[in-house]
Amino acid sequence: MSISRGTKTGVNYYQKKRFFLDLLRKKIPFWPRIALLLKNIVVIYFKICDNGISIEIKFLRVCVMNDYLQLAEILFNEELPTTQQLEALYPPRDLKDGAKVTRVAPSPTGYLHLGTLYVALCCKMTAGEDGVFYVRIEDTDKKREIDGGVKNIIDGLYYFGVTPDEGYTANGEQGKYGPYKQSQRGKIYRAFVKELVKKGLAYPCFCTEQDLAATREGQESRKERTGYYGKYAACRNLSLEQIKEKLDAGQPYVVRLRSGGDESRKITVEDLIKGKIEMPQNDEDFVILKSDGIPTYHFAHAVDDHLMRTTHVIRGDEWVSSLPKHIELFSALGFKAPKYAHIAPIMKLDNGNKRKISKRKDPEAAVSYFVSEGYPAQSVIEYLMTVASSEFEVWRRQNPTLKHADFKFNIKKMSVSGALFDHEKLDDVSKNVISKFDAETVTEAVLKWAKEYDKDFYEKISANTAFLKGIFSIDRGVKNPRKDLAKWRDAKDFTRYFYVAPGFSGLPEHIKPADAVKLLKEYIKIYTVRDSQSEWFEDLKTVCPAANYCPDTREYRQNPQNYNGSVGDFSTVVRICITGRQNSPDLYSIMKLIGTEESLNRIKNVIRILEEA
RNA sequence: GGCCCGAUGGUCAAGAGGCCUAAGACACCGCCCUUUCACGGCGGUAACACGAGUUCGAAUCUCGUUCGGGUCACCA
Numbered sequence: 083m084s085i086s087r088g089t090k091t092g093v094n095y096y097q098k099k100r101f102f103l104d105l106l107r108k109k110i111p112f113w114p115r116i117a118l119l120l121k122n123i124v125v126i127y128f129k130i131c132d133n134g135i136s137i138e139i140k141f142l143r144v145c146v147m148n149d150y151l152q153l154a155e156i157l158f159n160e161e162l163p164t165t166q167q168l169e170a171l172y173p174p175r176d177l178k179d180g181a182k183v184t185r186v187a188p189s190p191t192g193y194l195h196l197g198t199l200y201v202a203l204c205c206k207m208t209a210g211e212d213g214v215f216y217v218r219i220e221d222t223d224k225k226r227e228i229d230g231g232v233k234n235i236i237d238g239l240y241y242f243g244v245t246p247d248e249g250y251t252a253n254g255e256q257g258k259y260g261p262y263k264q265s266q267r268g269k270i271y272r273a274f275v276k277e278l279v280k281k282g283l284a285y286p287c288f289c290t291e292q293d294l295a296a297t298r299e300g301q302e303s304r305k306e307r308t309g310y311y312g313k314y315a316a317c318r319n320l321s322l323e324q325i326k327e328k329l330d331a332g333q334p335y336v337v338r339l340r341s342g343g344d345e346s347r348k349i350t351v352e353d354l355i356k357g358k359i360e361m362p363q364n365d366e367d368f369v370i371l372k373s374d375g376i377p378t379y380h381f382a383h384a385v386d387d388h389l390m391r392t393t394h395v396i397r398g399d400e401w402v403s404s405l406p407k408h409i410e411l412f413s414a415l416g417f418k419a420p421k422y423a424h425i426a427p428i429m430k431l432d433n434g435n436k437r438k439i440s441k442r443k444d445p446e447a448a449v450s451y452f453v454s455e456g457y458p459a460q461s462v463i464e465y466l467m468t469v470a471s472s473e474f475e476v477w478r479r480q481n482p483t484l485k486h487a488d489f490k491f492n493i494k495k496m497s498v499s500g501a502l503f504d505h506e507k508l509d510d511v512s513k514n515v516i517s518k519f520d521a522e523t524v525t526e527a528v529l530k531w532a533k534e535y536d537k538d539f540y541e542k543i544s545a546n547t548a549f550l551k552g553i554f555s556i557d558r559g560v561k562n563p564r565k566d567l568a569k570w571r572d573a574k575d576f577t578r579y580f581y582v583a584p585g586f587s588g589l590p591e592h593i594k595p596a597d598a599v600k601l602l603k604e605y606i607k608i609y610t611v612r613d614s615q616s617e618w619f620e621d622l623k624t625v626c627p628a629a630n631y632c633p634d635t636r637e638y639r640q641n642p643q644n645y646n647g648s649v650g651d652f653s654t655v656v657r658i659c660i661t662g663r664q665n666s667p668d669l670y671s672i673m674k675l676i677g678t679e680e681s682l683n684r685i686k687n688v689i690r691i692l693e694e695a
Numbered sequence: 696g697g698c699c700c701g702a703u704g705g706u707c708a709a710g711a712g713g714c715c716u717a718a719g720a721c722a723c724c725g726c727c728c729u730u731u732c733a734c735g736g737c738g739g740u741a742a743c744a745c746g747a748g749u750u751c752g753a754a755u756c757u758c759g760u761u762c763g764g765g766u767c768a769c770c771a
Binding site for chain 2: 178187223225291305473561622647656664
């Protein structure tokens with residue numbers, strides 16, 4: 083991070099320039115101007131005697147200070163810590179060299195957003211073992227705040243294992259850099275605003291909404307850049323008397339930064355993800371303290387991230403455009419700016435156009451969606467990791483058993499533009515995750531999910547959990563497990579035929595119903611539960627000749643013309659009888675699990691249907 | 696509209712002037728394995744937005760066009 087004009091002293095380039103311009107433009111009334119000049123002379127004299135450098139710097143401070151000092155006292159007539167005290171209260175962190183301090187700063191306006199989770203994950207991965215990842219609550223907009231908003235967010239973060247080291251945690255506030263809720267940091271913000279006012283870097287503005295709308299309209303009709311800057315900054319040069327008058331009249335006001343920026347000059351920011359970003363300097367006198375005394379995001383960001391000693395500000399890239407404001411703020415406050423990393427948002431396809439995933443339109447925007455669908459937390463995190471880093475998947479294949487946190491995450495390698503949310507990919511990732519779970523884990527998870535999100539299903543499966551576990555034990559725990567389940571909600575359909583006999587939806591075309599009937603009739607005569615799958619299969623083979631089906635698949639493949647079908651086809655018929663589908667886990671296990679009687683009933687039922695047809 | 700940013704298959708992406716006849720993953724299709732269903736293995740379809748320039752040589756650097764995204768509040 084760098085700024086095109088360095089600031090070596092307490093007073094920056096903007097201030098110097100502004101003072102001279104104001105002087106030249108005669109914005110300062112006549113007598114004070116003379117007074118200023120007189121004082122000026124003295125200072126200049128001093129400075130020349132001293133060391134002869136930075137004459138104008140000292141003079142600004144001395145001359146205008148009186149009014150500003152008074153203003154500050156009037157505006158902030160309360161006991162406030164000094165900024166020096168605050169600096170001492172929140173000293174630089176004692177961490178290993180190169181350790182990173184990151185944070186996620188959600189506002190409690192609803193549920194946890196997928197984007198917030200994503201950013202939080204990147205923050206936590208960046209902080210790693212040595213660093214600190216903390217949660218700060220940005221509740222500076224009281225209008226949008228909702229009840230339980232903070233809890234929603236923290237619970238969500240914990241559910242997905244993106245647990246903070248500091249700030250808002252499950253155990254309440256933790257850490258020495260708090261409070262971590264902006265609504266509780268009023269004095270801190272006001273202390274810094276006061277300091278700014280003292281330096282002439284901030285001033286009260288009494289413009290009403292209507293005033294602002296009017297200037298905006300004027301600007302628009304003249305095709306000028308809109309905003310509160312330069313000559314449009316109506317309250318910028320109010321005299322102390324004028325301000326007092328309005329204050330006495332009880333007019334509400336905001337505090338604005340007195341910007342020293344020049345729109346024709348550029349700032350350069352080295353973003354960790356996007357690289358070099360060049361933008362015009364900020365020249366807007368934007369609001370730093372709202373009329374309710376609460377700071378805006380911009381101001382809170384500068385103060386909090388400085389005081390909380392954040393080293394890496396990782397946030398959504400919708401913030402890129404306010405970077406000039408933040409840079410100027412850090413400079414005005416005399417803070418060292420943190421490193422920035424702006425993450426591209428997760429997008430959605432909407433009518434062929436990409437757009438940011440939206441709370442209103444997309445169920446996936448709320449992480450609660452993934453919870454209610456029954457995606458294991460780990461699946462969502464794994465998926466988010468694949469989006470965050472293209473190297474993650476390769477690493478995962480090489481290290482199937484390690485935790486995602488062991489992956490060496492490099493935020494610099496993140497994609498510059500937004501990725502489309504890919505449901506199919508999520509399902510694939512999740513199937514892999516679930517396929518590695520053991521039966522016990524799956525059973526418990528499904529039970530837990532169903533209890534919360536599908537009562538009927540829960541009633542059904544909780545009656546006999548051993549049976550349920552039996553279902554999930556089939557083909558599980560082997561070297562290459564099946565991948566039937568992407569989410570717990572899938573379990574309902576997946577387990578359905580274990581509980582109720584399936585409907586009959588027909589045979590594949592190449593199997594003649596008459597043949598099927600012959601085979602099945604023979605089969606029910608001999609069916610009995612066997613001790614092994616191979617014995618079970620032998621039974622199928624034994625029945626085959628009844629309809630001239632070939633018991634040997636290889637032989638059948640070589641001479642299909644000699645047969646009506648193969649033992650493979652017959653097993654499909656049985657599968658359809660038992661499960662109602664052509665695709666299921668190991669049939670032998672299923673039949674064993676549902677029991678001989680039920681198996682025979684299902685087969686008999688299909689025989690009847692086929693004969694009636 | 697101003698200001699920023701971006702553009703490689705349907706999707707996510709590797710790619711840093713010659714290793715590019717452009718990797719890998721998802722999806723799709725085919726084959727193999729297999730006692731069925733799967734799992735797995737192998738293979739296939741499919742991309743450098745367009746136009747100039749720089750260069751012996753461009754997916755890669757520059758400019759322009761087009762398209763896409765973000766942002767322009769007393770919201771974060």
